[in-house]
Amino acid sequence: MTQNASLESALQRITATQDATPDAMADLIAAIRPRRADDGEYAVNVLRSLAFLLSQRPEFRRGLRDYLMRLIGTRRQLHLYTDTGILSNEGVWSAFRRRLGEKLLPGEYRDGYLKDVFGQVFARKDDHLWVGAVPDAVWLEVWQAMQFGEGQHERDARNTRLELLEAAQVLSYRISAIGLEPELVRNHPAIEQFESPFLTQNVALRDYLERYKACLVDPTVAHEDDSHVRILLSQCEEIIGKLRKTAAQEGVSVSLTYLMVRLQQHLARLRLVLDLLAPEQAQQLPERAVRFFKVLVEADNRKTSLRDLFATNTDLLALQITEHAGRTGEHYIASNRSEWKAMAKSAMGAGLIVGFMALLKILTTKLKLAPLIEAFAFSMNYSLGFMLVHVLHFTIATKQPAMTAARIAATIEQHGVGGKNRLDALVDLIEAVARTQFVAILGNVGVAIPTAFAIALTVKYGLGEVWVTPEKALYLLHDLDPIRSLALPHAAIAGCCLFLSGLISGYYDNKAVYNRIPERLLQLRWPRRLFGFPRWQRICTYIENNLGALAGNFFFGIMLGSMGTLGFLLGLPLDIRHITFSSAYLAYAAVALDFQLGWQLWTMSIIGIALIGLTNLAVSFSLALFVALRSRRIRFVDGSTLVLKLLQRFLRSPQRFFIAPKDAPVITAVQPTQAG
Numbered sequence: 013m014t015q016n017a018s019l020e021s022a023l024q025r026i027t028a029t030q031d032a033t034p035d036a037m038a039d040l041i042a043a044i045r046p047r048r049a050d051d052g053e054y055a056v057n058v059l060r061s062l063a064f065l066l067s068q069r070p071e072f073r074r075g076l077r078d079y080l081m082r083l084i085g086t087r088r089q090l091h092l093y094t095d096t097g098i099l100s101n102e103g104v105w106s107a108f109r110r111r112l113g114e115k116l117l118p119g120e121y122r123d124g125y126l127k128d129v130f131g132q133v134f135a136r137k138d139d140h141l142w143v144g145a146v147p148d149a150v151w152l153e154v155w156q157a158m159q160f161g162e163g164q165h166e167r168d169a170r171n172t173r174l175e176l177l178e179a180a181q182v183l184s185y186r187i188s189a190i191g192l193e194p195e196l197v198r199n200h201p202a203i204e205q206f207e208s209p210f211l212t213q214n215v216a217l218r219d220y221l222e223r224y225k226a227c228l229v230d231p232t233v234a235h236e237d238d239s240h241v242r243i244l245l246s247q248c249e250e251i252i253g254k255l256r257k258t259a260a261q262e263g264v265s266v267s268l269t270y271l272m273v274r275l276q277q278h279l280a281r282l283r284l285v286l287d288l289l290a291p292e293q294a295q296q297l298p299e300r301a302v303r304f305f306k307v308l309v310e311a312d313n314r315k316t317s318l319r320d321l322f323a324t325n326t327d328l329l330a331l332q333i334t335e336h337a338g339r340t341g342e343h344y345i346a347s348n349r350s351e352w353k354a355m356a357k358s359a360m361g362a363g364l365i366v367g368f369m370a371l372l373k374i375l376t377t378k379l380k381l382a383p384l385i386e387a388f389a390f391s392m393n394y395s396l397g398f399m400l401v402h403v404l405h406f407t408i409a410t411k412q413p414a415m416t417a418a419r420i421a422a423t424i425e426q427h428g429v430g431g432k433n434r435l436d437a438l439v440d441l442i443e444a445v446a447r448t449q450f451v452a453i454l455g456n457v458g459v460a461i462p463t464a465f466a467i468a469l470t471v472k473y474g475l476g477e478v479w480v481t482p483e484k485a486l487y488l489l490h491d492l493d494p495i496r497s498l499a500l501p502h503a504a505i506a507g508c509c510l511f512l513s514g515l516i517s518g519y520y521d522n523k524a525v526y527n528r529i530p531e532r533l534l535q536l537r538w539p540r541r542l543f544g545f546p547r548w549q550r551i552c553t554y555i556e557n558n559l560g561a562l563a564g565n566f567f568f569g570i571m572l573g574s575m576g577t578l579g580f581l582l583g584l585p586l587d588i589r590h591i592t593f594s595s596a597y598l599a600y601a602a603v604a605l606d607f608q609l610g611w612q613l614w615t616m617s618i619i620g621i622a623l624i625g626l627t628n629l630a631v632s633f634s635l636a637l638f639v640a641l642r643s644r645r646i647r648f649v650d651g652s653t654l655v656l657k658l659l660q661r662f663l664r665s666p667q668r669f670f671i672a673p674k675d676a677p678v679i680t681a682v683q684p685t686q687a688g
Contacts, residue, residue, distance in 0.1 A: 018043040019062055020072075027075030032082040034129045040076075041133055049138035052145025059150050066157035077158045084126060085168035092127040093179035093285060094186075097311020098277045101190075104270045104321065111316045131312050140310035151302045170228065176285055177221055183282040184217045187248065190275050195268050200255055209247035216241045224289065238286050245279055252276060263526025273324050345416060345441070346448040352672035355448055359455025361406035363592060366456065367463025369397040370596035374480060387577035395569025402561050409452035410510050410591060410625070411568075413633030416445050417514075417640050439657045446669045453625060456592040464599030472603060485604035488597040489613060491589065492620035499589050503624040506588040507631025509571040514636055517564030530556035591625030 022040040029036050044062065046054035066073040099107060122128050134143070190196070191210025197203050203210070220238050227235045252272050284307065287300045314320050346352040376389045401408055420441060471477050480488075494500055524530065530552040533539070539548045572588050579586025598617050602609060609617075662669055 019058070019065060023065065023069075023072040023076060026079045027071055029079065032079070032086045033123075034083065034132045036079065037083060038133050038135065041139075045136065045139065046142050049136070049141040050145065052142055055142045055146050056150050059146060059154055063150075063153040063157040066154070073158055077160060080158075081168040083129065085171050087124055087126040087129060089126045089172060089175040090179050090182065091125055092130055092308065093176065094182045094281070096127055096130070096308055096315065098281060099270065099274045101274070104266050107321055108318065111318055111321060114316045115318075127312075130308065131315075134309050134312060137313050140306070140313045143309045144306050148299060148302045151305070152298055155298050155302070173228070173289070176289055177224060180217060180282060180285045180289065181221060183278050183285065184214045187275065187278050187282065188214045190271055190278065191248065191251075193271055195265075196255070196271055199258065199268060200251060203251070209244045209251070213241060213244035213248060216244055238290065241286065242283070245283065248275070248279055263522045263524075265526055268526075345444050346451070346672050347444055349672045349674045352447065352451055355407060356451045356455045358405060358407040359409055359452040360459040361404060362401045362408050363456040363459030364463050365397055365401050365404075365406065366408075366460045366592045367467060367596050367599075369393055370460070370464060370593050370600065371467055371479070372397075373593070374484070374597075374600065377484075378479075383577050383580055387574040389573075390576075391570045391573030393569070394573045395566045398565035398569050399562055402558070402565050407452055407455075408592065409449065409456045410506075410628045410632065411513070412445075412449055412452060413510070413629050413636060416449075417633055417636035420445070420637060420640075435654060435657065438654060439661055442658060443661060443668055444672070447672055449629065450670050453591065457595045457621070457625075460592050460596045461599045464596040465603060468600050468603035478604075480600050480604040482604055485601035488601040489609075489617055492594055492598060492617045492624070494616070494620040494623045498585055498587070499594075499620050499624055500627050501585075502587045503589040503591075503627035504631045505575060505586065506572065506590050507628045508635065509568060509575070509588065510628060510632035511635040511639075512571065513564040513568035514632070515639070516567045517560040519560070520563040521560030524556055524559045529559065589624045589628075591621060591628055594621050594624050 019040075022036070022043045025039060026036045044055060044058045046052075046058075048054075066076065102110065121132065134140075188210050191203065191208060220236065220241055223233070223236055226233045252275055255268075255272060284300075284304050288297065288304060346355045372393045373390060376386065376393065379386075379389075381389060398408065420438070468480065471479050490497055492499060533555065534549060534552045539551075542548075543551065572590070576587045578584075598621065
């Protein structure tokens, strides 16, 4: 059937029907809908054909106009205006369960509500794409072609206006209620100290609506504009902006973000409703109605979207997590020679501890424990060892990428705002990160291997014990082979764990600030009596500054220690490979075999360790940088220019990527910014 024939068939059905069922309207939308949702040009052509038919065929024009007024006027409109596309007060996790349930089993259809009818008409989940792609001017052509002035629809128009008035009142009441939520008040105490705009906007709106209703009853009554209400709504939006800014210092939670998103949605919807009610701008009503129509179509199409739910309610939390990781990452960047040497010493200390941790893992394996018990023992070895590394102010090299990625993302954001000079600053930062990463890996591996050699030689020749058998040694060497084993995929899994540990660190740092954990710990009586107030205060301060790092290291150890057991239980080839531990295992295996390794095995093992380390770093850094950029809602478009500048810098001064210069300027911290 041709385009015009489909339109005429749908219009004939609409003209013939005398009821207000949505089926005829659904047929008309189906005739307009393009095969590809993003084909806006097709929809434009069909809508222009529809406008032409309506202008040439009065019976079609009259039939569609009367049908639309019956369809809208015989149903409850309020919920379409106040609920569609707006989060309810159920909370983010309840909303997740409800949306998931509606994906599996659609909600009940109630014909008496325009909200449900609207969903039936625009039933495809991608309808908003072509509806939004059609220019407003084309939709206005269809509106004008229907010539609403010809018909006698004053009663229906009045009913719609009353529904809009009620919708404005409902939205205003909800804004007042959300604005008084304890969590909002706790994060912005000024709401209680001064007259809250969340309350005064409701008072002002009630007065405005009463005058509006009086004008409907008596047209001679002077109408006042809604400027005062809009000013108060702007003040509400300013408070939301302040809450987002103070989140950098006070922390944030998913529930607080949920409240702010709900507030923003209600404020935006109330403005749209007020736009439709404004009688002094009646000539702009069609344009505003079209914009409102597009908003409603998209909102209805995405009402069960889980991605949208999490994207809108976790963006600020993700930003705060990466910001906390970024502030931690500043300690992993050596600007000058003294900082570079300090990083080397810190990494060497971690290498010493890892040498003993690797031995403990080998000895635990010899115990032949049950799988879950063994996973627990491995996890505690890793977790407590990593926590000890942190407490002693040592550095695990592979922890750096997850921390420094947020710092690089912040500099990229500054570059996007500040111009080309920021690109040079980004090159300086990457150069500093590269040499810091190099010296940290060198320190870890350079000490882990001698430590393992010393322990193994002492045990074998000093104590006469055999802790690593030749069979175990061959197994350890096989795990380092990048070709004949799954060393590199397992190294990628370890990189994912490193990335997740960085997120966990940022999450707990944010949690410590937001939930006032140090201040609450300080109020406990028994620790104050046990340790004394000054010592307990120092402990609380330490927890405030280190909770995230300790939690990240603890959970990182759990992930590394339980991955192999998880793979065993699931029947999947899951395991981890970590560069520092792998280098220690090479030393233990070499001593167990009396250094009788051919040069091919030595070469393959060293190459395997290098590739394991590269995979660890590349995976964790890529994931961390991706999340950091997404949380800031930025897209870096100068990648080729950056690579060229880095190459030029490397060819001019390659040593600066490995050894910090003595007179290098200190790289200043980039101040975090908040998503608006």
